[in-house]
Amino acid sequence: MTPSLRLFLTVSAIVSLGTLGCVVRASTAGAPASVAENRAVLWLDPANPEWRTPSPDVSHLRFETTKGDFTLELVRAWGPIGADRLYNLARLGYYDDTRFHRVNRNYIAQFGLHGDPRVNAAWKDQYLPDDPPRSANARGTFAFAFKGVPDTRNTQIYVNLASNNRNDAEAFTILGTVIDGMAVLDSLYAGYGESSGSGVRQGRQGPLESGGNAYMDRAYPLLDRILRVTVTTVR
Numbered sequence: 001m002t003p004s005l006r007l008f009l010t011v012s013a014i015v016s017l018g019t020l021g022c023v024v025r026a027s028t029a030g031a032p033a034s035v036a037e038n039r040a041v042l043w044l045d046p047a048n049p050e051w052r053t054p055s056p057d058v059s060h061l062r063f064e065t066t067k068g069d070f071t072l073e074l075v076r077a078w079g080p081i082g083a084d085r086l087y088n089l090a091r092l093g094y095y096d097d098t099r100f101h102r103v104n105r106n107y108i109a110q111f112g113l114h115g116d117p118r119v120n121a122a123w124k125d126q127y128l129p130d131d132p133p134r135s136a137n138a139r140g141t142f143a144f145a146f147k148g149v150p151d152t153r154n155t156q157i158y159v160n161l162a163s164n165n166r167n168d169a170e171a172f173t174i175l176g177t178v179i180d181g182m183a184v185l186d187s188l189y190a191g192y193g194e195s196s197g198s199g200v201r202q203g204r205q206g207p208l209e210s211g212g213n214a215y216m217d218r219a220y221p222l223l224d225r226i227l228r229v230t231v232t233t234v235r
Contacts, residue, residue: 039093043119046126055080055087058234060179063095064227067188070181072142072159073234079131079173082144082153086175089155091231094119099216099223101197101208105190107164110145110199111226112156115213124209128153133171137164140178145200146171156200159185188224196220 042048054076061072076083089095094114102110114120128144129151137143137160144153150171159178178185196216197208208216216223 040116042092043094043114043116044122046123050092051088052084053088053091055083056233059087060232060234061086061090062230062232063181064229065100065184065188066224066227068181068184070184071179072176073179074176078134079175081128081131082173082175085128085153085155086144086157087231090229093229094155095226096228097213098226099213099220100188100226101205101216101220101223102158102194102199103188103190103224104161104193105186106162108158108161109185109188110156110158112145112154113197113205113208113212113216114155115216117210117212120209120212123155126154127151130171131173134174135168135170135172136174137167137172138177139163140182141174142176142178143172143174148201152200154200158199161186189222191222192220196223 042050055074057076059074059076061074063070063072074083074086076087089112095111097115098111098113099115100109100111101113102108114123130146130153135143139160139162142157142159145156145158146152146154148170153173194202196219197205207219211219
């Protein structure tokens with residue numbers, strides 16, 4: 001067994017212990033190069049069984065950003081299919097070093113496009129079956145965005161910055177709430193509004209997907225960033 005593989009298996013074992021109440025993952029940022037390299041390979045392989053690890057009943061996703069930290073409480077019972085996807089994207093580093101590409105003040109903040117165009121291509125059609133709708137878009141709740149037709153959730157998450165009752169008629173499945181750092185989300189740069197990619201339904205995300213962080217940082221340099229995400233299990 002090579003040292004690189006041995007290290008990856010050790011990290012995987014630590015991840016598995018997360019279901020027993022331990023910290024689920026250390027951040028990819030600052031990790032040994034071999035760990036980061038193995039994560040990068042995993043991001044390109046959405047069929048890998050590691051992405052289908054069941055989430056705990058309740059987990060906390062702590063996002064470190066360029067404006068400070070906030071924490072999402074993810075509740076599996078509210079939507080098990082979506083919760084499992086979000087839990088794995090967060091714990092395996094998918095959201096590390098990504099951008100809040102859509103921020104509308106007093107409406108929503110949205111993220112979930114990867115910084116590597118190859119990863120965006122790999123995940124482009126990895127849609128989830130729908131969970132039963134749980135569409136109560138109160139301030140501080142979050143859900144997967146979808147294309148307006150069934151079974152089209154993928155990797156993008158929106159957080160409600162206001163009580164958006166106008167969206168309750170749609171089949172969103174709210175997966176949890178912000179339990180800390182709502183002021184951080186309120187402070188995210190919102191100057192680009194809908195011009196920096198908009199949502200999954202508007203058909204304007206192609207350049208962001210194919211250009212990744214290099215394009216976003218050049219075209220929209222003021223976008224705030226997710227630096228890293230840490231996941232913990234709530235007993």
